[in-house]
Amino acid sequence: MxxxxxxxxxxxxxxxxxxxxxxxVTEARFDTDIGRLEIEGCQRFSxxxxxxxxxxxxxxxxxxxxxxxxxxxxxxxxxxxxxxxxDLWQVAYxxxxxxxxxxxxxxxxxxxxxxxxxxxxxxxxxxxxxLHRVSPNMVPMTFEGMKLLHNLWENGGFHVPPxxxxxxLARVLLEVMPGAAxxxxxxxxxxxxxxxxxxxxxxxxxxGLSEASGIELINLEDFRDLCMDNDDALDSIVAxxxxxxxxxxxxxNAFIRPSANHIVQEALQDYEGARQISAGINHLTEVQAAxxxxxxxxxxxxxx
Numbered sequence: 334m335x336x337x338x339x340x341x342x343x344x345x346x347x348x349x350x351x352x353x354x355x356x357x358v359t360e361a362r363f364d365t366d367i368g369r370l371e372i373e374g375c376q377r378f379s380x381x382x383x384x385x386x387x388x389x390x391x392x393x394x395x396x397x398x399x400x401x402x403x404x405x406x407x408x409x410x411x412x413x414x415x416x417x418x419x420d421l422w423q424v425a426y427x428x429x430x431x432x433x434x435x436x437x438x439x440x441x442x443x444x445x446x447x448x449x450x451x452x453x454x455x456x457x458x459x460x461x462x463x464l465h466r467v468s469p470n471m472v473p474m475t476f477e478g479m480k481l482l483h484n485l486w487e488n489g490g491f492h493v494p495p496x497x498x499x500x501x502l503a504r505v506l507l508e509v510m511p512g513a514a515x516x517x518x519x520x521x522x523x524x525x526x527x528x529x530x531x532x533x534x535x536x537x538x539x540x541g542l543s544e545a546s547g548i549e550l551i552n553l554e555d556f557r558d559l560c561m562d563n564d565d566a567l568d569s570i571v572a573x574x575x576x577x578x579x580x581x582x583x584x585x586n587a588f589i590r591p592s593a594n595h596i597v598q599e600a601l602q603d604y605e606g607a608r609q610i611s612a613g614i615n616h617l618t619e620v621q622a623a624x625x626x627x628x629x630x631x632x633x634x635x636x637x
Contacts, residue, residue, distance in 0.1 A: 335365045337393035337580050341573025342383065343511070343565045344399040344481075346431070346473030350380045357569040358383060363393075363577045369549045370577050375556055375566050380477060384484045387506075396509040396576035398568060399478035400463035401493065401627030404449035405617070407464060408625055410441045417496060417624045422483035425476055434476045438464050452619050453628035456589050457513045459523075460629070482506070494630065495591055495623045507579055511571035513631040518545035526564040535561055538571075546632070548577050578632055588630045591619035 338360065345355035359375040378386065387395055402418045403411070412424040428434060441464075442448050448462035465471040485491055490503040515522035520541050525534035539557055543550045553570075560567035578587055 337363050337365055338391065339363050339370075339573055339576040339580055340387070340390075340392050340395040341509075341569045341571065341576055342395060342397040343568040343572060344383075344397055344474060344478055345470060345565075346399070346475070346477035347470055350477075351382075353377045353379045353382070355565055356380060356383060357563070357565045358386070359566075359569040359573040360392075361573050361577070363548075363580055365581045367549070368547060368577075368581055369551055370574065371551050372553065372556055372570065372573070375559060375569060380481060384481050387485055388488045392504055393580045394505040394507055394576040396507045396572040396579070396630075397478070398509055398511055398572050400451070400475045401478065401482060401506075401508040402451065402625055403463055403475065404451045405622055405625055406449055407438070407441050411437055415625065418482070418493060418627060419486050419496075421625070422479045422486060425479035426483040429480075431473045431476045435472050438466070438472055451626040451628075452617075452622040453591065453626065457510060457629055457631060458516070460510070460513070495620055495628055505579065507576060507630050508627050509572050509575045510629045510631065511568040511575075513629055514546075514571055514575050517632045517634045518542075519634070520545050525567075531564070532561060535564070535567060538567065542571070542574065545635075546574050546578065548574050548581075550574070575630070575632065579630070586633070588632055590630075591623040591628055593618050593620045 341359040343357040348354040354377070356378050357375065358378045359372060361370050361372045363370050402408070402421050408415050408421060412421055415421045415424060425434070445467060448464045450460065450462050454460040454462070461468065461471060463471060463475040485506065490499070491506050492498045492504070493506045512522040515538060520538050521534040525531055525538060528534065539553060539560060542553065556570065560570060
């Protein structure tokens with residue numbers, strides 16, 4: 334039996350770094366030979382505790398629900414010397430102040446219509462830009478997430494797809510979106526958080542998650558009440574299922590991946606300011622762009 338520890342994180346950029354808030358973490362043991370997942374715990378963490386925990390724990394995959402980077406056009410505006418995600422993470426860490434980051438976002442994209450999707454976001458229907466201001470948590474979540482990744486990256490021994498794998502690869506940090514995973518499994522992915530029928534939709538998710546994902550969750554019932562009460566806890570469990578799927582397949586043929594052949598100029602959209610800023614970058618491949626912007630690793634829909 335090949336058991337591995339996996340982690341699912343529903344991340345929040347709200348509040349102070351050392352205060353236990355809305356970040357939820359699910360840890361589980363996963364048998365990669367038979368696809369069986371046993372949840373060991375689902376609880377709240379502060380961002381400081383989460384960084385310490387992920388930096389010390391021996392696990393295979395941590396799937397985390399926040400944007401790992403920013404759109405290329407904004408990266409050129411904000412951090413023109415950044416070539417890949419770790420460069421952005423360092424700039425965010427050195428900036429430190431989320432309020433200043435929000436000011437920079439507002440300077441670049443003063444209207445919602447000016448917000449950009451990343452290249453990978455185009456593969457996720459209904460995905461918001463990580464510069465989105467209508468949701469008050471989106472911009473701080475992006476910023477605080479990049480700061481967290483900087484701390485982890487400095488420790489070494491991590492692989493963050495689609496960056497090149499380090500020689501001392503030990504653990505995978507994977508950007509995921511629970512809603513995108515649920516949609517790929519044909520489970521409710523809208524309205525289960527705050528909608529009128531949220532309780533019914535959460536029940537459908539919990540009842541169908543094992544069969545739809547192909548990952549056997551042997552003790553999900555023990556966490557049913559928690560998930561019915563808290564959608565963030567549910568999202569962390571869904572993220573853990575995505576992490577298990579990656580651990581079982583190493584991502585092969587199970588996830589939508591960036592293409593080395595697809596040119597991404599359409600991702601720049603029809604915004605004159607961004608076209609000017611982005612001059613010369615409209616011949617990037619998806620892989621090249623994703624190494625700077627990040628990539629949501631959504632499971633492939635089941636074959637019909």
